[in-house]
Amino acid sequence: MICPQCGSEHHVKNGHTYYGKQRFKCKDCGRQYVEGSQYQHISEETWELVDRLLLEKISLSGIARVTKISMRHLQDYVNKKGSSDLGV
Numbered sequence: 491m492i493c494p495q496c497g498s499e500h501h502v503k504n505g506h507t508y509y510g511k512q513r514f515k516c517k518d519c520g521r522q523y524v525e526g527s528q529y530q531h532i533s534e535e536t537w538e539l540v541d542r543l544l545l546e547k548i549s550l551s552g553i554a555r556v557t558k559i560s561m562r563h564l565q566d567y568v569n570k571k572g573s574s575d576l577g578v
Contacts, residue, residue: 495521532559540567 492499493516504515504522511524536557545551550568554561 491525493519493521496520497518508557532563537567540564541571544568 491501491514493501496516496519498516498518500517501514502517504513504565507513509525511526512522513522513523536559540553540557540559543556548556549560553559554564557564
């Protein structure tokens with residue numbers, strides 16, 4: 491098993507998740523991760539597509555379906571983008 495962030499094989503057990511899966515912590519970079527995680531990185535190109543679709547005034551649920559991004563991640567992105575545009 492390797493660290494998803496730095497690729498190191500040096501890790502220690504670090505408790506369990508709420509669902510009972512073993513959690514690990516990388517000794518090199520400190521990242522915590524779970525073996526067999528289904529997390530998939532969302533590429534920069536996908537976020538650029540989201541930006542273009544937002545300008546076209548397409549609904550968030552429509553954008554989520556097209557890009558296969560969860561509504562939660564999409565809403566967090568839009569909120570973050572909106573607050574940075576306002577200078578908050």
